[in-house]
Amino acid sequence: MTYPAHAPHAVSLLRSARLARSSKPFLARGGPRGERCAGCRLLPSHCICALCPAVPVHAGVCLLMADIEPLKPSNTGWLVADVVADTFAFGWARTEVNPALLALLADPQWQPYLVFPGEFVDSARVVTDVQPADGQDGKRPLFVLLDATWPEARKMFRKSPYLDKLPVLSLQSDQLSSYQLRRSQRDEHFCTSEVAALCLALAGEAHAAQVLEAYLDVFTNHYLRAKQQLPVDMEDAAHQRLKGLAHPC
Template identity: 75%
Template sequence: MGEPALLPPPHAVARLRAERLARSAKPFLARGGPKGERCPGCRLVPSHCICGLRPQVPARAGVCLLMADTEPLKPSNTGWLIADVVPGTFAFGWARTEVQPGLVALLADPQWQPYVVFPGEFVASERVVAEVAPDDTVPGKRPLFILLDATWPEARKMFRKSPYLDRFPVLSLAPEQVSRYQLRRSRRHDHFCTAEVAALCLELAGEPQAAQVLDAYLDVFTHHYLQSKHQLPPERDGPAHAQLRAALALALARG
C-alpha cells in the first residue's frame, strides 16, 4: 500500500495542472494504474503514493517554472517535485503570444534577482554567467532561477520566443555528473531533467541541504514510478528511501 497521508496542499505546479485540465476539451489519460487511476497529490498510482514522504526545506532561493503546454499533465514531470521541496516555487504556462500578468509581476519584484538557466553555447557570451552573484553584489536580492520545463526542442523555441527574458543573465551549468533521470529518454547524456537542474542551481546558490533533499526525493520518485511500471512494490527500506531520510535529517539539523 502507499504512504498513509492526507493530500498535501496544492502548490504552484498542482494549481497550474488543475487550470490546464479545466481548459482541456477532452480528459487527459495517463497510463498506469487501474483504469489510469493516479494519486492527485503525487501523480503516482495509489499503491505507490509518496505523499507521506513529501519533504519541504527552507530555501532562500526561488524557482520559476515556465512550463510547455502539456508538461503539467505528465506524471513523469519533475517540476512538480521542485514545488514539493522548495517553498518559493512559481509555475506559469508558456505561450508564444502572451505573458501571464503574474509572471510579469514576479520578474519585476525587487526582492528577486532572476537568472535564466540555459546552455551558454546558444547565448551571446556577454549574457552568460557561471555563478550566482553573492549577496554583497546584489544586496537584499534572492536568486530566482527561471527553468524552461519542456522537451529540449520546445525549450529552445521558448528561449528564442520569450523576449521578456532577454534582460536577465543566463546561468549556464557545467555539471560533471551524468544525468540519473530514467523516466524519459534523451539522446544526450548531458541533458538533465528539470529537478536535477534545480538541484544544481540550489547548490550554486549556497543551498546544499535543499539541493541534496531534492536529489534524494527525485530518486525516491523515480524508484516508485519505475516499480509501479513493472508492477513491483516499492522498496521502502531500500537505498533511495534511506538517502532521503538522511538528507532530510541533515537539512533539519542545519536548518
C-alpha cells in the first residue's frame, strides 16, 4: 500500500529539480519505471510513508549533494530530511555555487560545521566537539554533510573554496557502519544518515539521533525486502524500536 506523501522536503524538491533538468529519465534499479512511491522512493508494496517519525530537532543539516544522489532510491539524505525539519539540500557543481547556500552559511542564527575526516584536513581547522543545540551564544549547530560517494566527497571538499573557512568536525566513533545498501571500501565510512545521527548525538540531541538510526534500520529493511520480493514483518525488532522511539508524522 502507498500512503499519501508528506509535504515535499528539501531533498524531495532537489530531486524534482534535478529530474526536470535531465535529458533522459533516471531509471533506478529495483522495479519498472513509475513504480516507486513519491513519498519514500520504495516500491508501493513496501512503502514507509506511514512510519515517517516526528521528533523535535533543534540542530540543522545542510546536505551538499553530488549530481545524481537525489535521484537514487538508496540515498539516505532523504531520511535525514524526513526527521530533521531544518534540513537544506543543494546540488554541488565545481564551477558554480548556489547563492542560497552562501546565504545559509552566513546566517548568524547558525554555527556551521563541515563534517569530514580530520586526517585529510589541516589540524588547525579540526574540532571534535560542537556547540550544544541549546548553546548560550544563541547559535544553532548546522552540520554540512557532503552527500556523495567517498571519491566524490573528497573532490567536493577540495574544490569548494567557500567551505574553507568552516570548522571541520571530525567524528570520533568506534562504531562500524551497518548500512547495507551501498558499501564503502572502508567499514568506518558511514552513510549520510549515520553521519547525521552521530552529529545530532554530539549536539546533545540523543533522542533524535536514536530515532534517525531506527528509521534507517526500517528503511533498509523495507528496501532489501522489496529487492528480494519478500513481505515486511511490521512487528520485527526494527519496527518495534522505531515505534517505541517516535510518533508517526
